[in-house]
Amino acid sequence: MSRGRRLRAISFVESAAVLMCSTSLSATERNLPGANVESVVALANQLSPELAAAALDADAAAHKVGAAGVLADPTVTLQAWDVNGRGIGQRWIGFEQEFKLWGKLDLERGVAEADAEAARHQSRAVATDLIARVKAAYAQYGAAHRAIDLSLGLKRRLDEILALLRLRYGASSVDQQEVIKAEIEAATAETEVARRQGEAKAAAARLNALVGRGSQEPLAMPKGFRPLKTKLTLAGVQELARVANPALATTGAQVRAAIGTKELTDLNYYPNVTVGANFVQRPTGDNSGMFMLGFKVPLQYEAKDAEQRAASSRLGAAQMRYDAIRIRLDGDVAEAWFGLEAVRKAIRIVEQRQLSPARLSVETARSGFAAGAADLATSLEAERRLRAIELEILKLKVEEQARYAELERLAGGSL
Structure with missing residues (x-):
């Protein structure tokens, strides 16, 4: 094979290898989370131990409903009577069952269902809080990579300026101090890139x-x-929060549980009834049966009065917490909404009144510096001012994302 053909074959193999490698990398990149916020939110729902723990707590409370509002296990008794040297005179086989009357079983089940509902809403509160934090963190992650791009752009521009000054040094009016100053600025820009890359890794x-x-x-x-x-609209988000906010829903379920508990303590003055029966087996004579009906006499009124007062206080506390959370929720939504509006206005002002003039200033300074009509200080100042404005917009957009995520958390889900 000729040398030209060998070179072409090697070149073809290298190109194919590069293509295969880039295809593999792009496929891997597509499978990684992080390209958009939905991918990391889905991953959080799947992997977060915090969400898993909250879901298990809610599941445990739901299973408790099955154990509430049911009769206690019956008691089976085996008795031997007239036991002496001649043997056993009678054998009694019986059972006893306690019955809760007056609707106590239904109230117990209602309390357990309210507790399960509160646990379910609490699990949802944990989820909405985590998702809001994930969305805010993703905004910081995206901003960190955008800041790297901006810093790299400034570094490239300062490297170009430095290279141009070195070409002009000695052949024009450029002195050594300007070259040194440009070298310091280029080194500072390189340091800024390293710092931004570290921030991206931390994010x-x-x-x-x-x-x-x-x-x-x-x-x-x-x-x-x-x-x-x-x-x-503020009114629309507040109305949605009153309906869907999980913290408020949790407190509402706790109020219903406290109401059921209060009603149960009111029924403590009405005793439960125990019913029993025995089969009496005699060695001689006919077998017979016995029936029993019993109840506890509610004499400890002071203890029952104390339980009733405690239940009333717990109910009042739950109702006050519900009112407090409802009032605070309206205020928190208003605070987040006005903060979001303020950030959006700031973004519009900076983009419309600062960004365009700064870009024009950079273009003018670059043209003048290339033609030798503008000095180094003017060009550097224009470049730094543009990057500072771009970074300020980036910072405001991160704040906008965070405030919007907070508004969604208060509203109980995506807006």
């Missing part, structure tokens, strides 16, 4: 921990911030 570790993964597990590159609804 990824924080996000992995929230979803229940190892801190160094790989994540896909973020594709940007998630889109947010802009047409929201």
Whole structure:
């Protein structure tokens, strides 16, 4: 085979290997979570031990309903009478069963169902809180990678300026101090890139921990911030929160459980009834039976009065907590909503009144510096000012994402 053919064959093999490697990497990248917020939220629902623990607590409370509102196990008795040297005179075989009357069983089941409902809403509260934190952390993760891009762009521009000054040094009016200053600025930009890369790794570790993964597990590159609804009204979000907020629903279920407990203590003055029967077996003569009906006499009125007063206090406390959470919820929603509106206004102001002039200033400074009509200080200042404005917008957008996630948490789900 000629040398040219061998080179072409090697080149073909290398190209195929690169293509296969890039295809494999792109497939791996597609399978990684982190490209969008939905992927990490789904992973949190699947892996988070915090959510699993809350779900198990709710499951345990639900199973308790099956043990409430049922009769106690009956008692079976075996008795021997007239036992002496000649043997056993009589054998009694019987059972006893206690019956809770006056609707006590239904009340016990109602209390258990209310407790199970409270546990279920509490589990949902844990889920909405975690999802809100995941969404805020994902915004920081995306912003960290965007900040790296901005820092790299500034570094490339400063490297270009430094290279141009070195070419001009000695051949024009550029002196050594300007070259040194450009070198210091380029080194500062490189330091900033390293710092931003560290922040991105920290944001990824924080996000992995929230979803229940190892801190160094790989994540896909973020594709940007998630889109947010802009047409929201304060009254609409407050109404949704009153209906769907899990903390308020939990307290409502606790009020219903306290009402049932209070009614049960009211019925403590009415005794339970015990019914029994015995079969009497005699060695001589006819066998016979016995029947028994008994109840406890409610003489300890002071103890029952104390239980009733305690149940009344617990019910009042539960009702006051419900009112307090309802009032505070309206305030928290209003606070988050006004904060979100303020951040959005700030973003519009910075984008419309600062970003465009800063970009124009950079273009003018670059053209002037390339033509030798603008000095180094003017060009550097324009570049730094543009990057500072872009980073400020990035910071505001992260805050917007976090405030929107907080509003969703208060509303009990996605808006």
